Amino acid sequence: MLKPSSDRKGIYTQIQEVLKKETKDGYKILEPGCGSALISIELALNKKVDIYLLDVSKKMLAKARKNCQKYKVKANFVKAPIDKMPFDDNSFDIVFNEGVLEHLKDTKKSFEEMMRVSRKKVIIFVPNSLNPFTYAYKILSRLRGDFIGDDYGREKSLHIINLKWMFKGHKYRVIPIQRGKWFFDMFPFPFAHNLGFIFEKKA
Numbered sequence: 586m587l588k589p590s591s592d593r594k595g596i597y598t599q600i601q602e603v604l605k606k607e608t609k610d611g612y613k614i615l616e617p618g619c620g621s622a623l624i625s626i627e628l629a630l631n632k633k634v635d636i637y638l639l640d641v642s643k644k645m646l647a648k649a650r651k652n653c654q655k656y657k658v659k660a661n662f663v664k665a666p667i668d669k670m671p672f673d674d675n676s677f678d679i680v681f682n683e684g685v686l687e688h689l690k691d692t693k694k695s696f697e698e699m700m701r702v703s704r705k706k707v708i709i710f711v712p713n714s715l716n717p718f719t720y721a722y723k724i725l726s727r728l729r730g731d732f733i734g735d736d737y738g739r740e741k742s743l744h745i746i747n748l749k750w751m752f753k754g755h756k757y758r759v760i761p762i763q764r765g766k767w768f769f770d771m772f773p774f775p776f777a778h779n780l781g782f783i784f785e786k787k788a
Contacts, residue, residue: 618685
């Protein structure tokens with residue numbers, strides 16, 4: 586079985602496990618801020634789903650298209666910003682992204698737009714700045730001038746405390762996503778490397 590995303594190890598294996606569990610065959614899936622689209626591609630290799638890939642960057646959409654061709658996955662490509670997506674309300678069963686919201690200027694508006702176009706669930710994964718190792722890595726990398734997290738816009742520091750205001754009025758589940766299986770697993774939430782949030786729309 587091909588695992589274009591999980592083969593990167595670490596958090597990607599767990600993220601894929603979460604998505605597979607929450608997704609059913611026949612679902613219409615949107616990944617806004619898709620980047621390379623490897624997460625969506627692996628999901629499509631394991632589930633019979635209709636994939637939509639959205640990114641504001643023409644370069645990233647070209648990369649996503651190339652990866653889809655490589656793995657023979659059919660997808661729909663849309664160039665648009667996340668805070669103004671060209672879709673009707675309740676268009677998708679699941680809307681998800683990973684490592685995206687922390688780079689956007691208007692995080693709350695983008696989140697609400699994801700909620701608008703979803704009819705069942707919104708799933709997001711963000712770096713957890715409460716993890717001291719993640720926080721230290723970010724500071725040191727910025728001092729060296731090689732922090733890749735800023736390549737898509739300066740990365741904000743997000744954690745469960747400063748995210749609560751954004752999620753106010755929405756019911757959600759928190760899923761701690763650990764970096765590896767040897768050290769970080771010894772430390773439970775709030776020291777997970779990433780945080781996963783699952784929002785279920787009211788029927």
